[in-house]
Amino acid sequence: MTDQSHRGAVTAKNWIVLLAMIVVASVIGIIFMLALNWFPEQGSDVAPPIDTFWDVLVIVSVPIFVAVVAMMLFSIWRWRQRPGEEDLDGPPIHGSTKLEVIWTIVPTIVIAALTTYAAILLIDIQAAPAKGTRVVNVNGGQFAWDFETQAPSGPVKSERLYLPINEPVKFNVRSKDVIHDFWVPAFRLKVDAVPGITTTYNLTPTKLGTFDVVCAELCGLGHAYMRQTVTVMTAERYAAKMAGLAKAAGTPVAAAGGGVGK
Amino acid sequence: MAAKIRQPGWYRALAYSILGVLFCLGLSTGLRAAFAVDPVYDGESVLQISLLTVPLFFLGGIGCFDYWLRWASGRTVVDDHADHGAKSWRDYFKVNTDHKVIGIQYICTSFFFMFIGGLMAMLVRAELAAPGRQFVDPNTYNGIFSVHATLLIFLFVIPVFAGIANYVLPLMIGAPDMAFPRLNALSFWMLPVAGVMMLLSFLAPGGSFAAGWTAYAPLSVDAPIGQAFFTIAVQFAGASSIATALNFLVTIITMRAPGMTFFRMPLLVWANFSTSLLVVIATPFIAASQFMVILDRALGFNFFNPAGGGDVLMYQHVFWFYSHPAVYIMMLPGFGIISEVLATRSRKPVFGYRMMAFSLLAIVLLGFTVWAHHMFVSGMSDWIRIPMMITTAIIAIPTGIKIFSWIATLWRGVLKMDTPMLFAIGFIAMFTLGGISGVMLAMVPLDIHVSDTYFIVAHIHYVLFGGSLFTIYAGIYFWFPKMTGRMFNERLGKLHFWLTFIFFNVTFAPMHLIGVQGMPRRVSDYADQFATWNLIISVASFVVGLSTLIFLYNMIISWRTGPKAGSNPWNSLTIEWQVSSPPPIFNFDAIPSVVGGPYEYGVPGAVHAVFDDAKPEPVAVAAGASADASPEETD
Numbered sequence A: 001m002t003d004q005s006h007r008g009a010v011t012a013k014n015w016i017v018l019l020a021m022i023v024v025a026s027v028i029g030i031i032f033m034l035a036l037n038w039f040p041e042q043g044s045d046v047a048p049p050i051d052t053f054w055d056v057l058v059i060v061s062v063p064i065f066v067a068v069v070a071m072m073l074f075s076i077w078r079w080r081q082r083p084g085e086e087d088l089d090g091p092p093i094h095g096s097t098k099l100e101v102i103w104t105i106v107p108t109i110v111i112a113a114l115t116t117y118a119a120i121l122l123i124d125i126q127a128a129p130a131k132g133t134r135v136v137n138v139n140g141g142q143f144a145w146d147f148e149t150q151a152p153s154g155p156v157k158s159e160r161l162y163l164p165i166n167e168p169v170k171f172n173v174r175s176k177d178v179i180h181d182f183w184v185p186a187f188r189l190k191v192d193a194v195p196g197i198t199t200t201y202n203l204t205p206t207k208l209g210t211f212d213v214v215c216a217e218l219c220g221l222g223h224a225y226m227r228q229t230v231t232v233m234t235a236e237r238y239a240a241k242m243a244g245l246a247k248a249a250g251t252p253v254a255a256a257g258g259g260v261g262k
Numbered sequence B: 001m002a003a004k005i006r007q008p009g010w011y012r013a014l015a016y017s018i019l020g021v022l023f024c025l026g027l028s029t030g031l032r033a034a035f036a037v038d039p040v041y042d043g044e045s046v047l048q049i050s051l052l053t054v055p056l057f058f059l060g061g062i063g064c065f066d067y068w069l070r071w072a073s074g075r076t077v078v079d080d081h082a083d084h085g086a087k088s089w090r091d092y093f094k095v096n097t098d099h100k101v102i103g104i105q106y107i108c109t110s111f112f113f114m115f116i117g118g119l120m121a122m123l124v125r126a127e128l129a130a131p132g133r134q135f136v137d138p139n140t141y142n143g144i145f146s147v148h149a150t151l152l153i154f155l156f157v158i159p160v161f162a163g164i165a166n167y168v169l170p171l172m173i174g175a176p177d178m179a180f181p182r183l184n185a186l187s188f189w190m191l192p193v194a195g196v197m198m199l200l201s202f203l204a205p206g207g208s209f210a211a212g213w214t215a216y217a218p219l220s221v222d223a224p225i226g227q228a229f230f231t232i233a234v235q236f237a238g239a240s241s242i243a244t245a246l247n248f249l250v251t252i253i254t255m256r257a258p259g260m261t262f263f264r265m266p267l268l269v270w271a272n273f274s275t276s277l278l279v280v281i282a283t284p285f286i287a288a289s290q291f292m293v294i295l296d297r298a299l300g301f302n303f304f305n306p307a308g309g310g311d312v313l314m315y316q317h318v319f320w321f322y323s324h325p326a327v328y329i330m331m332l333p334g335f336g337i338i339s340e341v342l343a344t345r346s347r348k349p350v351f352g353y354r355m356m357a358f359s360l361l362a363i364v365l366l367g368f369t370v371w372a373h374h375m376f377v378s379g380m381s382d383w384i385r386i387p388m389m390i391t392t393a394i395i396a397i398p399t400g401i402k403i404f405s406w407i408a409t410l411w412r413g414v415l416k417m418d419t420p421m422l423f424a425i426g427f428i429a430m431f432t433l434g435g436i437s438g439v440m441l442a443m444v445p446l447d448i449h450v451s452d453t454y455f456i457v458a459h460i461h462y463v464l465f466g467g468s469l470f471t472i473y474a475g476i477y478f479w480f481p482k483m484t485g486r487m488f489n490e491r492l493g494k495l496h497f498w499l500t501f502i503f504f505n506v507t508f509a510p511m512h513l514i515g516v517q518g519m520p521r522r523v524s525d526y527a528d529q530f531a532t533w534n535l536i537i538s539v540a541s542f543v544v545g546l547s548t549l550i551f552l553y554n555m556i557i558s559w560r561t562g563p564k565a566g567s568n569p570w571n572s573l574t575i576e577w578q579v580s581s582p583p584p585i586f587n588f589d590a591i592p593s594v595v596g597g598p599y600e601y602g603v604p605g606a607v608h609a610v611f612d613d614a615k616p617e618p619v620a621v622a623a624g625a626s627a628d629a630s631p632e633e634t635d
């Protein structure tokens, strides 16, 4: 017979080496995953907690994947069929109630923790805005958005979205034809524009600059090109911009903005 | 010629189909004339009625209804098994009632559509190799990815599992055939009808259906006539699925060999039992959603038109009430395959057999409670999100039980690292990743950002390619010797695995990243910041495409000239391996009696089934005798 020492019990030393490898690989994996530049810039108040939540998910997930792969690689390395073992069978182990209870309860705890975290975060994100929050009507159509808001000088409509920094805003999203989806990746939130109903979300822009507005729901031929921009500006510049737009709206031809970006 | 047209077959199918078109022409113009609609002739109206009706004429012509019609009209019917079993390759192109022939028909047809769907994926990746327009206009692009997804879901993953189970399952439970062989044949023949209809949509005025495989209203209601090809083809694919599932349920419940208690059934049988429950309960919902679309389109019912009192979100609720369970319809049979392959190739019993069976049933039950996780940003009521997040996350628990039990099955086994085993182990790793990204997607705050992005595209391909397709490859390699009597080329099999495994990951892993970074899905053009990754993804995807040719070559060459495999090359205990390869026409010359569990590897002298040569009449007895003779199981 061939040497079958490798078929002996898994020794304590084996376990230590295996666990050490899982820990090391998990640490490397987590560092690698966290070092990657996943998200676009953080443009709203909800972006930092969502990005942190992602980091938590990564830290929980990587060790699970590493453990699954490591256990399989260890099995292959240790118990691969060697020459001379063609007719050999493994030990008839049918199961272990103890193990099965463990791998039911541990994931249950992990799932319970993650869903609790997510639920608390979600309740926070979808909290109703305070009374008097600025409202922007976001209207989707094939294949462009337009944005309406109430400026001191009267209603203003534009094809570019302008927002003042650090001031809460509520979006009322509607559609003129099919379903679209109003998404600003830098803000992290999106919602479908659904014909017949008004959908909403609210947030506070926290970063000056110009960000992409993306349609995220397939809406037909021009879906890929339904990309516009949002500019977050200081309160003073915002007021000036609104006044300018309101004035321009007096003459119908000059209906604001420059279509797709500048 | 006239005689040929009277016989069931392709000539008659063609003649009947032409008749069908004329019938629809008459019906449409007749009705329009009767109700004084102008113009009397309307091409789109004729086309829509034809899509619904001509397939029935075709199915009649090819011979799916002959026996039933003759029986129903009171004429004598002969049970001479003339259309049972294949004597030459030509018999595979006829209506046949042998589950083994139907299994092969299913597998070959669905792989045919897999190659076409894969080719479309190559076109998608060619277009996306660089920003801007490369080859196709946006309308064609939307059509290509829609047909890609629709073919691979409805004409490949779902039916190929039905095909593998069709071949293997009756053998595994010791049955001479499926419970309803003629229904089985009809189920199969509805498939090419659905697939060809989907492909023909490219010829429709306005192009093929282009609203994605989800076909959300009102986009699908307003779309050109090509959309009707989707709406109606899905009805045929769905009807095929439902009929097959009923067939599996009745077969499993009533046709098990003596001694085959439920807890002695191989897990593949359990998996298909669970899948069939899902199919019969869920599939009518997608049928309903598509009937509503066709009624909206053709007759102005306003189901999904808010101006007429309709509700847009209703479509999504009904659609996902099927299409979430459909994810498990595309996964559970693969779980069964993996359990068979791992036990046989590790030479060990499946770890925690009963929990493996119960976790399948748990997934069936839970699968119906999570559909709205596809709608977290759809505008539905906010309160639904947290309950659906919790139920979705809970599914990770039975799924985790399966993954850990598979690893425990490998543990201390004698692992034979051949092609089926490589795909099985590759599957566990890839499916774990898909499961993890699935739990992430269940988490609403993250899902709001990544839904409708390439993160979803990555997740769905880790589940359906790294998951389902890997199990399909494992199953095809595993049962290839049984189906053909020959062995596949192991070196080509390994090459196929490694190329697929490596370049699958290079293709789909980066999609997680560009999705979170903000690239939406279903776009023919994208912002320049995603250009580098998209080029890498495209190049890798072409290698995945090429690797399937190695598989195809291996299958064809080995089927023709591979070395003889013998009846039981894997030294497996389950019943299908105890008969010749390929098995006799009615499967068993003697009825098997099941005397133990299916995976008693390592138990000296253990057998799953014994063949009692003393009992004649295998067909009649096995069909009537069910589990009543089974002794209590002890283990």
Ligand SMILES: [Cu+2]
Binding pocket: A180, A181, A215, A216, A217, A218, A219, A220, A222, A223, A224, A226
């Ligand atoms: Cu769009």
Ligand SMILES: [Cu+2]
Binding pocket: B323, B324, B325, B327, B370, B371, B373, B374
């Ligand atoms: Cu789902």
